[in-house]
Amino acid sequence: MKEMDDYDKQIDQLDVLGSTQTVIKQALTKLGYPNEMYELLREPLRMLTVRIPIRMDDGSTKIFTGYRAQHNDSVGPTKGGVRFHPDVTEREVKALSIWMSLKAGIVDLPYGGGKGGIVCDPREMSFRELERLSRGYVRAISQIVGPTKDIPAPDVFTNSQIMAWMLDEYSKIREFDSPGFITGKPLVLGGSHGRESATAKGVTICINEAAKKTGLDLVDARVVIQGFGNAGSFLAKFLHDAGAKVVGIGDAYGALYEPDGLDIDYLLDRRDSFGTVTKLFKNTITNEELLELECDILVPAAIENQITKDNAANIQASIVVEAANGPTTMEATEILSERGILLVPDVLASSGGVTVSYFEWVQNNQGYYWTDEEVEGKLEIVMRNSFNNIYQLAKTRKVNMRLASYMIGVRKMAEASRFRGWV
Numbered sequence: 001m002k003e004m005d006d007y008d009k010q011i012d013q014l015d016v017l018g019s020t021q022t023v024i025k026q027a028l029t030k031l032g033y034p035n036e037m038y039e040l041l042r043e044p045l046r047m048l049t050v051r052i053p054i055r056m057d058d059g060s061t062k063i064f065t066g067y068r069a070q071h072n073d074s075v076g077p078t079k080g081g082v083r084f085h086p087d088v089t090e091r092e093v094k095a096l097s098i099w100m101s102l103k104a105g106i107v108d109l110p111y112g113g114g115k116g117g118i119v120c121d122p123r124e125m126s127f128r129e130l131e132r133l134s135r136g137y138v139r140a141i142s143q144i145v146g147p148t149k150d151i152p153a154p155d156v157f158t159n160s161q162i163m164a165w166m167l168d169e170y171s172k173i174r175e176f177d178s179p180g181f182i183t184g185k186p187l188v189l190g191g192s193h194g195r196e197s198a199t200a201k202g203v204t205i206c207i208n209e210a211a212k213k214t215g216l217d218l219v220d221a222r223v224v225i226q227g228f229g230n231a232g233s234f235l236a237k238f239l240h241d242a243g244a245k246v247v248g249i250g251d252a253y254g255a256l257y258e259p260d261g262l263d264i265d266y267l268l269d270r271r272d273s274f275g276t277v278t279k280l281f282k283n284t285i286t287n288e289e290l291l292e293l294e295c296d297i298l299v300p301a302a303i304e305n306q307i308t309k310d311n312a313a314n315i316q317a318s319i320v321v322e323a324a325n326g327p328t329t330m331e332a333t334e335i336l337s338e339r340g341i342l343l344v345p346d347v348l349a350s351s352g353g354v355t356v357s358y359f360e361w362v363q364n365n366q367g368y369y370w371t372d373e374e375v376e377g378k379l380e381i382v383m384r385n386s387f388n389n390i391y392q393l394a395k396t397r398k399v400n401m402r403l404a405s406y407m408i409g410v411r412k413m414a415e416a417s418r419f420r421g422w423v
């Protein structure tokens with residue numbers, strides 16, 4: 001382990017790719033794989049950078065940079081969302097693709113991980129500009145994606161409308177209807193029941209399981225959620241309906257706090273399509289204050305690097321469940337573990353989204369569609385089993401749940417890579 005400790009010290013804790021590589025290395029070492037396996041898995045097999053010229057509404061042309069990373073396709077086609085955000089970077093997209101591989105391993109899907117991103121701010125673009133950008137991105141990456149190659153889906157600031165434009169562009173290029181090219185589509189274009197709420201549903205199941213382990217009663221439990229978009233808003237609704245008190249929620253512009261519980265139905269009604277709601281209120285707090293509020297359960301459901309060495313000691317929750325990808329740094333993970341806080345990591349907690357995306361793809365492939373109840377029942381079984389496998393492994397191997405998740409997440413792809421003779 002000495003060599004690995006030295007490696008840990010060299011990485012910038014806010015560099016999500018470097019941090020992920022460190023935990024991958026720890027997981028592979030625990031599982032007894034040689035260094036060659038780490039060399040294979042530490043970076044995506046493929047990374048495409050594209051420049052997309054878009055005619056803006058004012059007649060000018062703007063060039064956007066986009067990425068698509070395909071981490072490892074030894075198990076099957078790669079799969080993962082596309083993010084539209086001003087802070088997207090190449091290293092972030094690479095890390096996000098590795099996390100997708102781990103999620104596929106954890107919930108046992110026949111996929112490897114992929115991820116895409118475009119550096120842009122959709123909040124400042126018109127509907128038609130967004131359509132042109134979505135179509136331009138598909139034209140730029142069309143050679144490397146497809147229903148048996150790499151299957152995109154929604155992520156931060158993308159939604160079912162954007163998936164619909166992307167599907168339409170892909171079908172035009174290929175000259176055949178191809179619903180399995182993308183998931184998170186509107187129902188009328190072959191989307192699945194339950195996909196929109198799937199990430200939050202998966203997080204809710206993890207929260208239920210974590211509460212059982214720690215003896216926390218969810219009724220009246222105080223919950224803080226950072227992010228009020230797809231993941232955060234459905235989660236707030238599910239927990240509120242289950243009797244929990246959502247005392248804090250945040251978005252990109254600030255946060256709201258109400259110790260007696262926020263009026264979630266009102267906030268859901270008023271939020272915009274980018275998950276913004278705090279702009280409507282005068283009495284807001286900062287996102288930094290939000291994370292340190294007194295509560296039982298804290299759910300970061302927005303972006304990376306929110307719980308760091310600077311605030312981990314001040315987190316009040318006894319359970320932290322990561323709906324977002326990469327919200328807690330490695331140092332903060334250590335601090336929370338030492339403080340006895342149960343941390344349910346992103347690659348487990350947020351894997352409900354890709355699980356129902358897989359169900360959507362299966363339904364597209366067979367041309368036969370399931371009911372909401374069927375989707376929900378299948379998701380429940382997958383999430384509960386995955387949580388308990390990881391919880392058990394963490395206990396028996398005396399590691400935190402992040403490392404246990406990585407150990408389970410890398411195993412299938414490492415074995416598949418070995419059988420293929422890649423290592």
Ligand SMILES: NC(=O)C1=CN([C@@H]2O[C@H](COP(=O)(O)OP(=O)(O)OC[C@H]3O[C@@H](n4cnc5c(N)ncnc54)[C@H](O)[C@@H]3O)[C@@H](O)[C@H]2O)C=CC1
Pocket residue numbers: 154155156157158199226227228229230231232250251252253274275276287301302303304323324325326350351353354
């Ligand atoms: N949508 C999905 O199916 C899945 C999403 N996730 C992850 O969940 C997280 C949230 O994704 P979605 O809810 O889909 O996105 P979204 O676009 O629907 O909502 C994003 C939320 O984060 C907030 N936000 C954006 N930048 C912020 C910042 N700098 N500080 C604080 N808040 C900020 C926005 O205001 C909004 O409330 C991301 O980490 C995403 O990768 C993970 C698995 C699946």
Ligand SMILES: O=C(O)CCC(=O)C(=O)O
Pocket residue numbers: 079080081082100103151152153154155183184325350351353354355357358
């Ligand atoms: O639904 C999918 O395929 C991918 C979801 C995703 O991007 C994620 O889990 O981070």
